[in-house]
Amino acid sequence: MFFSSVATVTAMDIFLFLLVHIVARVFCYSSGSVEESCDDLKPHHSGWSPETSLAPFTVTTDRDTYTSGEEVTVYLRAVGSTPFIGFILQAREVGKPFTVGSFGLKTEAAQLLSCHQRLNTAVSHTSNINKTFIQVSWKSEGLAHTDPVHFQASFVQNYKKFWINVTSSMLKPLKTVNISRAGCSVSKVCFSEPANCDPTVSTDCFFMSAMMLSDSNTTIHYEMTGPSNGYISFGFSHDEIMGNDDIYICIISSESQVLLQRAFSTGRITPQAFPLGNVSDVRTSVQDSIISCSFTSTNTIYIQGSPRINEAYHIMFAHGPSTNGKIQYHAHRFVSAQKIDISRPQEVRKSGQPQIIKAHGALMLTAWMTMGTLGFIVARFLKGMTKEKKLCGKDLWFLKAHSVLGCLVMILSALQAIMAVLRCGPKHPQRFLFNWAHAINGVVIKSLAVTAIFTGLKEIDSSLNNWLMKVMGGFVGWDLLFYIFFEIQSKLSFSIGNLGSDMMAVALPISTYFLGNCTFLVTLLVGIGMS
Numbered sequence: 379m380f381f382s383s384v385a386t387v388t389a390m391d392i393f394l395f396l397l398v399h400i401v402a403r404v405f406c407y408s409s410g411s412v413e414e415s416c417d418d419l420k421p422h423h424s425g426w427s428p429e430t431s432l433a434p435f436t437v438t439t440d441r442d443t444y445t446s447g448e449e450v451t452v453y454l455r456a457v458g459s460t461p462f463i464g465f466i467l468q469a470r471e472v473g474k475p476f477t478v479g480s481f482g483l484k485t486e487a488a489q490l491l492s493c494h495q496r497l498n499t500a501v502s503h504t505s506n507i508n509k510t511f512i513q514v515s516w517k518s519e520g521l522a523h524t525d526p527v528h529f530q531a532s533f534v535q536n537y538k539k540f541w542i543n544v545t546s547s548m549l550k551p552l553k554t555v556n557i558s559r560a561g562c563s564v565s566k567v568c569f570s571e572p573a574n575c576d577p578t579v580s581t582d583c584f585f586m587s588a589m590m591l592s593d594s595n596t597t598i599h600y601e602m603t604g605p606s607n608g609y610i611s612f613g614f615s616h617d618e619i620m621g622n623d624d625i626y627i628c629i630i631s632s633e634s635q636v637l638l639q640r641a642f643s644t645g646r647i648t649p650q651a652f653p654l655g656n657v658s659d660v661r662t663s664v665q666d667s668i669i670s671c672s673f674t675s676t677n678t679i680y681i682q683g684s685p686r687i688n689e690a691y692h693i694m695f696a697h698g699p700s701t702n703g704k705i706q707y708h709a710h711r712f713v714s715a716q717k718i719d720i721s722r723p724q725e726v727r728k729s730g731q732p733q734i735i736k737a738h739g740a741l742m743l744t745a746w747m748t749m750g751t752l753g754f755i756v757a758r759f760l761k762g763m764t765k766e767k768k769l770c771g772k773d774l775w776f777l778k779a780h781s782v783l784g785c786l787v788m789i790l791s792a793l794q795a796i797m798a799v800l801r802c803g804p805k806h807p808q809r810f811l812f813n814w815a816h817a818i819n820g821v822v823i824k825s826l827a828v829t830a831i832f833t834g835l836k837e838i839d840s841s842l843n844n845w846l847m848k849v850m851g852g853f854v855g856w857d858l859l860f861y862i863f864f865e866i867q868s869k870l871s872f873s874i875g876n877l878g879s880d881m882m883a884v885a886l887p888i889s890t891y892f893l894g895n896c897t898f899l900v901t902l903l904v905g906i907g908m909s
């Protein structure tokens with residue numbers, strides 16, 4: 379069955395068959411003894427030496443660069459009229475002995491082999507019929523894309539004539555990814571931070587674009603770039619909240635090369651890996667810590683509850699560190715203010731005004747902590763001078779925080795101030811009414827304000843362990859401690875009635891209280907700044 383038109387089975391034919399068979403076996407069949415042939419492409423036990431003359435066969439490719447995801451077509455040709463009956467082909471990084479990437483077939487005259495238990499890492503013939511041309515495809519899957527690659531083949535012309543080391547010219551990894559603003563709002567949707575930054579000009583520009591390729595609604599060319607030592611990523615979402623989002627990630631792999639990954643987030647947790655799907659023309663690069671990726675995808679945006687095309691989605695962008703090729707919690711992220719229809723080229727606006735929110739938070743905290751303390755001191759001194767018994771200081775809190783809470787606190791504070799101004803004299807028989815109302819209102823204001831601050835901080839606190847909130851909790855405890863302390867102390871000093879020692883006894887705890895407040899304040903402000 380392996381023999382061609384030669385009618386009689388001669389010893390030579392058998393040998394020829396064996397050689398071809400052995401070539402096929404020796405070159406990479408999985409049995410242990412032939413493993414080494416995967417490395418030098420040499421039929422070890424044939425007893426014959428390879429030809430040293432120039433091989434009458436060539437290995438060529440359809441391009442001189444390679445990128446991940448893009449197929450390279452490899453041609454094996456007989457240069458003259460002499461055909462070959464057997465061959466084996468591998469791809470290698472130039473100067474390295476291992477096979478890389480994986481092959482695909484376009485012909486029945488060839489078969490895929492596995493070297494070192496890695497599927498489809500070599501190709502060989504399927505029979506010993508004369509061949510002059512073989513075409514196969516190759517992908518650089520799993521490759522680092524740092525080194526040039528070439529294809530190396532051995533050709534068997536007949537039982538004793540074979541050539542090894544027939545190599546193609548080098549294919550360089552395609553590293554240049556040219557991402558610019560060209561076409562923004564005209565042919566592509568662009569989303570960047572800082573707004574409208576140009577990645578070709580600024581090295582601090584996080585930029586992504588999506589461009590519908592002409593005459594197809596479902597083929598989209600994506601680009602993303604930005605400075606990161608870990609990963610950059612963008613995703614599509616129904617809302618502005620992380621969770622149920624279709625995400626593409628460009629991550630620096632352990633070999634310090636950039637890989638494209640796809641993921642699906644189920645919540646504010648590490649997104650799950652997701653098949654890359656129909657993605658082609660992947661180009662990646664990392665230069666001076668700036669990651670760049672571009673690719674073309676025909677995938678529909680995958681979000682649970684909505685597998686429809688031509689829908690509008692919020693675009694998310696996140697970047698952060700990675701370890702061992704896995705993304706970590708983002709250092710920073712931003713979302714589009716509106717749902718975006720990718721088929722309508724536009725400049726996407728970012729959601730929210732985090733800077734303003736941060737400024738608000740910082741100002742409010744500063745006001746709360748310093749004015750609260752200041753008010754306390756003023757109240758203490760007034761009290762020290764007049765010996766007037768009242769719960770003071772509370773009306774000096776300049777508190778307003780979050781919508782309802784903030785407004786309530788404002789109104790109640792105003793009420794508190796008005797009450798204090800209109801209060802009757804200390805000796806008035808109804809004075810106790812004011813004292814009680816003032817005290818209760820004070821406690822209510824304080825509770826509301828603390829709640830408002832907590833809800834506000836929750837918005838700002840972007841840390842995983844919510845340390846801002848914990849610090850704030852610590853401050854509330856600290857505040858309460860001193861409140862109790864001052865109450866007890868004021869009762870004692872009132873009964874003793876010594877102004878001088880009262881002042882001294884108040885100065886030390888107040889400065890301690892003030893210093894403590896400053897420490898909490900600075901910590902919280904740093905936290906807000908970092909968020």
Ligand code: HEM
Pocket residue numbers: 611612613618619620621623625627646647648649694695696705706707708711712713839840841842
């Ligand atoms: C290890 C991976 C990740 C973890 C543990 C994680 C965790 C979180 C957490 C805890 C939040 C809420 C706190 C905050 O605003 O920072 C959040 C928000 C966010 N994340 Fe992630 N994330 C991860 C990856 C990603 C990726 C790859 C994206 C890409 C699109 C992303 C997009 C967002 C966005 C846009 C927000 C803000 C919206 C929101 O508050 O939900 N995240 N993430």
Ligand SMILES: *[C@@H]1O[C@H](CO)[C@@H](O)[C@H](O)[C@H]1NC(C)=O
Pocket residue numbers: 382383459460461507508
């Ligand atoms: C294969 O080619 C060789 C050399 O051209 C020739 O001698 C041989 O007869 C051919 N075999 C077949 C089966 O065509």
Ligand SMILES: *[C@@H]1O[C@H](CO)[C@@H](O)[C@H](O)[C@H]1NC(C)=O
Pocket residue numbers: 428429430542543
């Ligand atoms: C084939 O190449 C290897 C190294 O690339 C070299 O050691 C060997 O001598 C070469 N063999 C022939 C026949 O050229």
Ligand SMILES: *[C@@H]1O[C@H](CO)[C@@H](O)[C@H](O)[C@H]1NC(C)=O
Pocket residue numbers: 556557558560
């Ligand atoms: C990058 O793209 C822009 C616009 O598409 C083009 O003007 C520029 O020449 C390109 N640069 C390189 C290095 O290819």
Ligand SMILES: *[C@@H]1O[C@H](CO)[C@@H](O)[C@H](O)[C@H]1NC(C)=O
Pocket residue numbers: 593594595688
């Ligand atoms: C693109 O979508 C529009 C409307 O959704 C449709 O009318 C048009 O035929 C689509 N074009 C292609 C090439 O699919």
Ligand SMILES: *[C@@H]1O[C@H](CO)[C@@H](O)[C@H](O)[C@H]1NC(C)=O
Pocket residue numbers: 655656676677678
């Ligand atoms: C990829 O494209 C093919 C045909 O173009 C389609 O049948 C298949 O469902 C697509 N796969 C994904 C994951 O979109």
